[in-house]
Amino acid sequence: MSILQDIKNAVRSRSIHVSYVDVGSCNGCDIEVLACLAPRYDIEQYGIYVHNNPREADVLLVIGSVTPQWVDKLRNIWDKIPEPKVAVAIGNCPISGCVYNRRGSLINPPVSKYIPIAAQVPGCPPRPTEILSAILSVAPLIFKDYEESKS
Amino acid sequence: MRSIVYYIREFLRPEWLKKFFFAKTAPLVTPSYFKDYPTLTDKECTGCFSCMMICPAPGGIEVLRRKDQWVPEIYPGHCIRCGLCVEACTEGVLTSGRILDVTRRDGTALRSWYHLEVDDALCMRCGNCCVSCPINKQEDPQLGSTGTSSSDEVIMRIEGGRVRILHEEKCTGCKTCETHCPNGAIRVARMVEGAHEEVEA
Ligand code: SF4
Ligand code: SF4
Ligand code: SF4
Ligand code: SF4
Numbered sequence A: 001m002s003i004l005q006d007i008k009n010a011v012r013s014r015s016i017h018v019s020y021v022d023v024g025s026c027n028g029c030d031i032e033v034l035a036c037l038a039p040r041y042d043i044e045q046y047g048i049y050v051h052n053n054p055r056e057a058d059v060l061l062v063i064g065s066v067t068p069q070w071v072d073k074l075r076n077i078w079d080k081i082p083e084p085k086v087a088v089a090i091g092n093c094p095i096s097g098c099v100y101n102r103r104g105s106l107i108n109p110p111v112s113k114y115i116p117i118a119a120q121v122p123g124c125p126p127r128p129t130e131i132l133s134a135i136l137s138v139a140p141l142i143f144k145d146y147e148e149s150k151s
Numbered sequence B: 001m002r003s004i005v006y007y008i009r010e011f012l013r014p015e016w017l018k019k020f021f022f023a024k025t026a027p028l029v030t031p032s033y034f035k036d037y038p039t040l041t042d043k044e045c046t047g048c049f050s051c052m053m054i055c056p057a058p059g060g061i062e063v064l065r066r067k068d069q070w071v072p073e074i075y076p077g078h079c080i081r082c083g084l085c086v087e088a089c090t091e092g093v094l095t096s097g098r099i100l101d102v103t104r105r106d107g108t109a110l111r112s113w114y115h116l117e118v119d120d121a122l123c124m125r126c127g128n129c130c131v132s133c134p135i136n137k138q139e140d141p142q143l144g145s146t147g148t149s150s151s152d153e154v155i156m157r158i159e160g161g162r163v164r165i166l167h168e169e170k171c172t173g174c175k176t177c178e179t180h181c182p183n184g185a186i187r188v189a190r191m192v193e194g195a196h197e198e199v200e201a
Helices: A001-014 A028-037 A070-082 A128-142 A146-150 B002-011 B012-021 B050-054 B083-088 B099-107 B129-134 B133-138 B177-180
Strands: A016-022 A046-051 A058-061 A087-089 A119-122 B061-064 B070-076 B108-118 B156-159 B162-165 B186-195
Touching: A001 A146, A016 A028, A016 A070, A028 A058, A028 A087, A028 A128, A046 A128, A046 B050, A058 A070, A058 A128, A058 B061, A058 B070, A087 A128, A119 A128, B002 B012, B002 B162, B050 B061, B050 B083, B050 B108, B050 B186, B061 B177, B083 B099, B083 B186, B099 B108, B108 B162, B129 B133, B129 B156
Parallel strands: A016 A046, A016 A058, A058 A087, A087 A119
Antiparallel strands: B061 B070, B108 B186, B156 B162
């Protein structure tokens, strides 16, 4: 069991699949996530792969301050991700609603009301390095020895 | 055939293999000029609230009373790191990146004041605004309960059946009048203007 677990740990630490969803924001954070893919930050050198398919994702990056239309759909996306999974809130919006959190705006933050959030990366937008280090530091906490800790 | 051998030789060079499998971009350090969340310098905060007033992000900054001094507190998750509070603070209490250096070098500053406006179509001349204003009370303790006053020093008073604004410049932007107006007739607007003094060459 433990050898198998070791192999799984090793594989998982080099193969983190990320899916991101914008539930209503200015798109600034999306651009920073995409900047992580560019050669300057090169997220793939750490074994993190971004492709937008919740069914093969391990990490869900949630961006945006949750508009009413997203409330049920966000939950759907979260349910589609296979275990073990983790959600990371990117930017101010999922934490507080940021500048949209004013009278008359149609948002309903924080995101943690709808799905469990493991880590928050504040910033408007956060630097790509901040996003990177958040994913890298939260992933092992969730994925390491997942099967053993579950049983 | 020769080219195949050439390619195999080329790709088996240890140096190439090492670069191919283990190349990493240089560790990314945050540059010193990065405009991060404002931090406190050792200057003393006077509690003028300029920073709170200019902050565009709801709940980004709060100036709190701690024991016997004012302390501005920045809330990550709300603050958008715009740096306006750093620029607005005349005391230099806050700092972030190289904003202070640049404003000092260029001699720029933000000038702000409060503009009061009463919509006469909505106002019913109740005088709530004049009565609730703490500065008004200070200037004229005899202020009438209907907002009339014999003092010329008040910010505003009811005069001739309407609100007359006399000393806009005394307004501290507390918005007490706005919250006490039953009709939403009075509006307090914070006006900010960039000021630039000529730098000696
Ligand atoms: S940096 Fe900008 S958003 Fe942050 S507290 Fe200062 S004024 Fe507010
Ligand atoms: S602007 Fe400066 S002095 Fe005024 S309350 Fe803010 S930190 Fe204090
Ligand atoms: S904002 Fe405050 S100080 Fe200014 S006029 Fe209204 S009550 Fe008076
Ligand atoms: S409180 Fe409003 S309605 Fe009453 S006098 Fe002032 S502006 Fe007019």
